[in-house]
Each structure stands twice: as structure tokens, then as C-alpha cells.
Amino acid sequence: MTTETQKETLGFQTEVKQLLHLMIHSLYSNKEIFLRELISNASDAADKLRFEALSDGGLYENDSELKIRIEFDNEARQIRIIDNGIGMNRQDVVDHLGTIAKSGTADFLSHLTGDQKKDSHLIGQFGVGFYSAFIVAERVEVLTRKAGDEAANGVHWESRGEGEFNVGTIEKADRGTTIVLHLKEDEAEFADGFRLRSLVRKYSDHISIPVEMVKEPTPEFDDEGNPKPVAEDAPVEWESVNAATALWTRGRTEVTEEEYQEFYKHVSHDFENPLSWSHNKVEGKLDYTSLLYVPSRAPFDMWNRDGVRGLKLYIQRVFIMDDAEQFLPLYLRFIKGVVDSNDLSLNVSREILQKDPAIDSMRSALTKRVLDMLTKLAKKEGDDYAKFWSEFGQVLKEGPAEDFANRDKIARLLRFATSHTDKEAQDQSLDQYIERLQEGQDSIYYIVADSHAAAKNSPHLEIFRKKGIEVLLLSDRVDEWLMSNLHEYEGKSFKDITKGDLDLGKVEDEAEKQQQEETAKEFGSLVERVKELLKEQVNEVRITHRLVDSPACLVVGEHEMGAQMRKIMEAAGQQVPDSKPTLELNPTHPLVASLNDESDEDQFGELAQILFDQACLSSGEQLADPADFVQRLNKLLLKLSR
Incomplete structure (x- = not known):
């Protein structure tokens, strides 16, 4: 690094200050995730360079072997994460390291409770990324240069994670980003080769480019059995610490449950395990691989139907985009994962994706795969589906209006509160309702109200209670729209008990x-x-x-x-x-x-x-x-x- 110029001190965005303070004080039991987050960011930078280089090979700057390297100095309490990916210019650094450019920030902060354990789960829903470095570091430096820029346009960013950060211009010969962590005194344990290697294998084994560390020399001993000192001029030899193979390209039997869970955390920037996943390779008319996940918690921006969403798209293992929304309908916007196709052109754009007939076929197949995954989850013993419904049920209710072809499959996944239970929880399926039909009953009765209490105590239920006829109690904002698009189920028509003439059919004599x-x-x-x-x-x-x-x-x-x-x-x-x-x-x-x-x-x-x-x-x-x-x-x- 040469002399630093154009140096200025800037303040963090208010939300960043709050998030940094919260992470530093709440994630004490998850400290080691900092390495996973920083390696994931480095991997994303490599993916983005590979994509940009499809149209401009000069961005490789005669160095097309993408990799991530980790160095450490135990005495100085330093860790360095180095990548030769896309890099950042000065504006990128200010935008990405000084603000949180993610919708739902205010909502996220409004949910904070002050309880460290609960708040750490909230952070998991929001994603921590680069800022996780401050969990273990008292000071963080970033040295970076964007691919294609001149060496004189390197950027040096530095902060203690408090109220401000410094940005200056430096000379940087090689593209990419180096992050220097100056560890806190009580976090020196992380500046250790064995510790770092074990964390890479635990959290980042699935990263598709090599994560390298200096190979530790095989110790040599003298005639008396004492270790010989390593020569200072001994050549440095790097070795890959991770498998460096895209996880979704491996067979299902070759991937452990822990590896699937860690890959989910990589693609979603969540640190809770997913509820379920589906890994599938399709060969034939279309050739593609998908790895789809059902998260365990809803993100804060889920209700923004115009927000960023979608799967990570790869074409022939080359990263194309983070949020390809064309592969799943809007009511499944909570699904995370990867789709890798051999049938799409590498120069694909969002506009081309919207017009490609292969996309329609893949969208249809992936939608059915997700619905099948949810059906299996619903049939399993335990509370996993109840947890899913609590987090994502209202979004799934958008399905019947948006996806006519899968209306019956979606209806089978719906859950309701009913007049036959005292619980407010929506835990009864339509199949369970039908099992309890009165003799001669040919309709599924329901009521829509502003709240569960209003539905449960509505005078319209009085004759139904008297005759022992079950009624679905609906109180979500989306419910009337849902029912206007559900006409029948298993041959039974739906009937709103607050509309039209009351006809109980054969239940009345x-x-x-x-x-x-x-x-x-x-x-x-x-x-x-x-x-x-x-x-x-x-x-x-x-x-x-x-x-x-x-x-x-x-x-x-x-x-x-x-x-x-x-x-x-x-x-x-x-x-x-x-x-x-x-x-x-x-x-x-x-x-x-x-x-x-x-x-x-x-x-x-x-x-x-x-x-x-x-x-x-x-x-x-x-x-x-x-x-x-x-x-x-x-x-x-x-x-x-x-």
C-alpha cells in the first residue's frame, strides 16, 4: 500500500450504528459466523466478476484463476481475507460499507426487544454480512480496487464500528478486496491456523472456488528428536482448504445434512437452519439442476411484493444473477435456492428470461417441486409445518388467485381456525374438515371477519353451532380474496355464511x-x-x-x-x-x-x-x-x- 490520499471521514447510517451495536452485544454465542459471512461475500465478488467477464474478458487482468485466501498473524492478532473478485470503487465502498441498502430496515429495528437471545434471531432474519466482522474485530480495514480500474484508484476503508469510518485513495496493483481484521484481545483464538481451517470446512466447504491457506510444513526432526527450525526463505505453498465444488452439482447421497444447511445460510445470509429442502437434477427435454429451500423464518421485507426476490441463477456453473424472479410465482417468493441450467444462453438478461419458453417449463416444474416439498413437510410428524404456516401461511394464501393450474395442491396445504376448536391457531386442513362433515352436508361453510374473536362470536354462527356444523373462521386480510378464488374442494362448494340465502341442504329436514x-x-x-x-x-x-x-x-x-x-x-x-x-x-x-x-x-x-x-x-x-x-x-x- 502506498501513501493514502483523498482521505475523508464519514458517518455511518443510523441503522448501521444500531445494527453494529446490537450484533456486537447479541451474537456472543455465534461469533464464528463472521468468517462464513466474509467468505460468502468474497465468493459473490468472484461470481460477479465471472459474469461481467463474459462480455469483457479484460476484467480478468491476466488473472482468471479465481480464489479466496486467508492469512493470519497470531502475534499481531490479525486475519486477512483476500479475494481477486470484482472489487469496489470509492462510491461502491461508501454505498455498501456505510449504509444498509435493504428494504425493511426500519421494521427490523422496531422489532428489537433488548433480549440478546431473541434479538440474535432477528439479526438472522435480516442478514449480517460484512458487519459481522465487528463481532470479533476492534478495527477493520478494507483495501479494494474494482476490476478494470487503474491501480491508482484503489480504496482504503477503515473503521472501529462505532460512529464513523475513513475512506482514502491508495495504489493497489491487483484487483479485488482484502479485509484486515484487527482482533479484539479476547478474540485472539481466531488467529490460528487449525481454528480457521476447521471453520472453513464447517461453514464454507461448499464454496465453488478454492479457499486457500498457506500449507503448514511437515515438521522435520534432528537426530535427538528435536524439531528443526523452518528456514525463513522456505517457499510459500498454498493449499485449498475447502472442497471447492459447487454443492448443487454433487449427487444427493454425497452431500450431508450439515452441508445442505450451511449452503442455505450462504445463499440466504440467514443463520438459522431451513425447515426443508429439495435437491433435484432434471435431464431430457430440459437439462437443469435445482436446490430449493424453505426458510424457518420470514424476512422482514416479505410483504413488499415489489421487493427483490428470486433464486440464484447459474448457467453451466457460471453465476448470472442473484434474484431471478422468473422461476417461481410471487406467492412462493419466500423460497431460497439455486437453479443451474445448461439450456439457457450465457448472455441471458432479465428481458430475455421473460421471453424464453424454456423458462415457462422450468417455472412450472419448480413450482410443483416446491408444492410437493411443502406437502411432504405437512405430512411429517412434528411442528415443522405449523411453524411454516405461522411464518408464510398468509403469503401462500395468495396462491389460488395467481396459480389456477395448482389451485387444488395449494388448497390441500391451507390451514384454518374453525368453530370446532377453541384455539385461535390456524391448524386445521380442508381434508380434516371434510372428515367431520355432517350427514347430508354438501358445502364447506366459512365466515370472514376482522378478527378471530369477531368471527368466533358472530351471530351468523348460531344455527351452525346448534346443528353441530363446523365453520371455517377466517380473519387474515387476504382471506376474502382467497375465498373468492376457491370455488370447491373435493366436490364440496365453499359457502360464505354471511352472504345470500341460508341453505343447509339435506342437513335440514x-x-x-x-x-x-x-x-x-x-x-x-x-x-x-x-x-x-x-x-x-x-x-x-x-x-x-x-x-x-x-x-x-x-x-x-x-x-x-x-x-x-x-x-x-x-x-x-x-x-x-x-x-x-x-x-x-x-x-x-x-x-x-x-x-x-x-x-x-x-x-x-x-x-x-x-x-x-x-x-x-x-x-x-x-x-x-x-x-x-x-x-x-x-x-x-x-x-x-x-
């Missing part, structure tokens, strides 16, 4: 239906009086048999938008069509009987309006005039108290 018709005729005049009074607020008024304990409820048309969807669209600024609900009255309830006997028109109007407003509230609707409802109710209470 003819005598019950005859009684309902007679009751409707008996209260015909009441229905007409209420309808005339509330004509501006309701589309229809009718006598119902769906209620047992409640006096009234609201029902929307069979094909109209439900209350949940209306709220979501209105909150998003979307116009929704005007519609009026149907008011249904329970003829067995004392309030309805009292209303039927009321001859005072003013009193009749007050009571009818209160019943309507109550029905609105129990359906989760907002009252047009809450103050008016309170006044009416108070007036009624005062009258009853006299």
Missing part, C-alpha cells in the same frame, strides 16, 4: 323448512313495516332461521363484496360499488316479538333502528352516526328503568 315458511308468512306485516322504515339503509328485510340468540343480523348479496374487502379497498383509496345489506330478523327473540306487537310508530321506529345498528356492529360495520345510536339506546334504557 322437510318439516323444518315447512315451519320456516309458515313463520315467514306469520311475520309478513312486521317485515313490511321495518322495510318501509329502513328503506334508505337496507336492500331487503326478511325473517331468518340462522339466528338462535341474537335478534338480528346483516347479510350481503351472494355475489357482492364482503365487509372485509370493502374496508381494504377503501383504505387503499379504491372506489367500491354502492350496496345495501339485507336485514334478517329472528322471530323467536323477545325484542323482535316486542317490535311486532308495538303499535306506537315512534317507539317502533326507535326500536327498529336500534336493531339495525346492533346488527351493523355485530357484523363489524362502522355506524354512519354512532352518536345517534347512543342517544336512541339511552332513551330506551331510561324508559325501561322507570
Whole structure:
């Protein structure tokens, strides 16, 4: 390194300061991951150079043998990780080492609890990368030059991981990046050849380029059995510490479970093990290999449907891009992994990918592979699928609307809360529901509400409880959209119990239906009086048999938008069509009987309006005039108290 020029001191982005402080104090039990993260970054730099060199071979600068080298000095407490990959220029260094350019940063920081063990898991979801160096180092230096730049344009970055960092210009003859870790006094154990070798084999054996260290000389002994000193001018010999073979190119029987788990951490920058994975080689009309993983936790930016996502794409073992989103549909955006094809052109771009018919075939096959992997996970003993559903269930619910071809497979993977359990957890499958169908039941009944409690306590469930008919209780924001795209399952149609006429089919006998018709005729005049009074607020008024304990409820048309969807669209600024609900009255309830006997028109109007407003509230609707409802109710209470 020559004299440093153009030196300036800059401050870290606020989020970096917080993340650095958190890592240094929370990852005490995972210190050794720093080496995995830095080697992964070096491997990515080599991949990117290999890709850029496809169109500009001069970037290799007469050195096309890509490698990573690790040096150490125990006395000086130093570790050096050296790569000859793509390197960085001054702007790259400031952008990548001074900020966290990842969506979800604010959300990530808002979840921090102050509990070291819990927060270390959050860091795992977010990814630590370069900043993990400060877990073991009191000071970090980065010496780098971008491939193709002049030697005089090298960059020197230095920081103690506190509030600021220094950036200067240096002369650097060779391209790539060298990271120098000045270890903390109590972390000197890492500046040891055996320790470093074991960490490389443990965490980075799958890296597809060699990770080299100086070969330790075979000790020689004198006639008395004492070791001979090593000559100072002895030649340095480097040896590869890792297997240096792309893991996905090896046979499944050749890869251990630990190797699969560590490779997942490499491609995802997560440090929790995945829930499941699928390694598959396809030969024939198409020739490609895939290695797909189901993470154990959702990333913070999962709900950003426009965010970066996708698989790592390789073509004939050459890295092409990190986030090839064309190979899986949006509802499977949480899947991590690699796809390596022999059938795509090496000069492929995102635009070409979108037009290549081979991509459509691979996308279809990979989608089915993921769904099969989830099906196997669901059939396994234990809590793995419950954990998956808790993290990714709402995303999977987007599937039926986006993937008609696999609608049945996705439906089999869905999980619901139901009226037959006291748990709020969504842990019941449609197959389990069908096993419990009442004799003669030909529909799968469900209700959508703003919360589980609102669904569970809805008056619409009363007749179903009385007859022992199970109802799916839905309360996620995506649920009404989901159900509008699920029409039947195993020959059973889905039926929203808050929409249209209630028809329990063969579960009800003819005598019950005859009684309902007679009751409707008996209260015909009441229905007409209420309808005339509330004509501006309701589309229809009718006598119902769906209620047992409640006096009234609201029902929307069979094909109209439900209350949940209306709220979501209105909150998003979307116009929704005007519609009026149907008011249904329970003829067995004392309030309805009292209303039927009321001859005072003013009193009749007050009571009818209160019943309507109550029905609105129990359906989760907002009252047009809450103050008016309170006044009416108070007036009624005062009258009853006299």
C-alpha cells in the first residue's frame, strides 16, 4: 500500500450504528459466523466478476484463476481475507460499507426487544454480512480496487464500528478486496491456523472456488528428536482448504445434512437452519439442476411484493444473477435456492428470461417441486409445518388467485381456525374438515371477519353451532380474496355464511323448512313495516332461521363484496360499488316479538333502528352516526328503568 490520499471521514447510517451495536452485544454465542459471512461475500465478488467477464474478458487482468485466501498473524492478532473478485470503487465502498441498502430496515429495528437471545434471531432474519466482522474485530480495514480500474484508484476503508469510518485513495496493483481484521484481545483464538481451517470446512466447504491457506510444513526432526527450525526463505505453498465444488452439482447421497444447511445460510445470509429442502437434477427435454429451500423464518421485507426476490441463477456453473424472479410465482417468493441450467444462453438478461419458453417449463416444474416439498413437510410428524404456516401461511394464501393450474395442491396445504376448536391457531386442513362433515352436508361453510374473536362470536354462527356444523373462521386480510378464488374442494362448494340465502341442504329436514315458511308468512306485516322504515339503509328485510340468540343480523348479496374487502379497498383509496345489506330478523327473540306487537310508530321506529345498528356492529360495520345510536339506546334504557 502506498501513501493514502483523498482521505475523508464519514458517518455511518443510523441503522448501521444500531445494527453494529446490537450484533456486537447479541451474537456472543455465534461469533464464528463472521468468517462464513466474509467468505460468502468474497465468493459473490468472484461470481460477479465471472459474469461481467463474459462480455469483457479484460476484467480478468491476466488473472482468471479465481480464489479466496486467508492469512493470519497470531502475534499481531490479525486475519486477512483476500479475494481477486470484482472489487469496489470509492462510491461502491461508501454505498455498501456505510449504509444498509435493504428494504425493511426500519421494521427490523422496531422489532428489537433488548433480549440478546431473541434479538440474535432477528439479526438472522435480516442478514449480517460484512458487519459481522465487528463481532470479533476492534478495527477493520478494507483495501479494494474494482476490476478494470487503474491501480491508482484503489480504496482504503477503515473503521472501529462505532460512529464513523475513513475512506482514502491508495495504489493497489491487483484487483479485488482484502479485509484486515484487527482482533479484539479476547478474540485472539481466531488467529490460528487449525481454528480457521476447521471453520472453513464447517461453514464454507461448499464454496465453488478454492479457499486457500498457506500449507503448514511437515515438521522435520534432528537426530535427538528435536524439531528443526523452518528456514525463513522456505517457499510459500498454498493449499485449498475447502472442497471447492459447487454443492448443487454433487449427487444427493454425497452431500450431508450439515452441508445442505450451511449452503442455505450462504445463499440466504440467514443463520438459522431451513425447515426443508429439495435437491433435484432434471435431464431430457430440459437439462437443469435445482436446490430449493424453505426458510424457518420470514424476512422482514416479505410483504413488499415489489421487493427483490428470486433464486440464484447459474448457467453451466457460471453465476448470472442473484434474484431471478422468473422461476417461481410471487406467492412462493419466500423460497431460497439455486437453479443451474445448461439450456439457457450465457448472455441471458432479465428481458430475455421473460421471453424464453424454456423458462415457462422450468417455472412450472419448480413450482410443483416446491408444492410437493411443502406437502411432504405437512405430512411429517412434528411442528415443522405449523411453524411454516405461522411464518408464510398468509403469503401462500395468495396462491389460488395467481396459480389456477395448482389451485387444488395449494388448497390441500391451507390451514384454518374453525368453530370446532377453541384455539385461535390456524391448524386445521380442508381434508380434516371434510372428515367431520355432517350427514347430508354438501358445502364447506366459512365466515370472514376482522378478527378471530369477531368471527368466533358472530351471530351468523348460531344455527351452525346448534346443528353441530363446523365453520371455517377466517380473519387474515387476504382471506376474502382467497375465498373468492376457491370455488370447491373435493366436490364440496365453499359457502360464505354471511352472504345470500341460508341453505343447509339435506342437513335440514322437510318439516323444518315447512315451519320456516309458515313463520315467514306469520311475520309478513312486521317485515313490511321495518322495510318501509329502513328503506334508505337496507336492500331487503326478511325473517331468518340462522339466528338462535341474537335478534338480528346483516347479510350481503351472494355475489357482492364482503365487509372485509370493502374496508381494504377503501383504505387503499379504491372506489367500491354502492350496496345495501339485507336485514334478517329472528322471530323467536323477545325484542323482535316486542317490535311486532308495538303499535306506537315512534317507539317502533326507535326500536327498529336500534336493531339495525346492533346488527351493523355485530357484523363489524362502522355506524354512519354512532352518536345517534347512543342517544336512541339511552332513551330506551331510561324508559325501561322507570
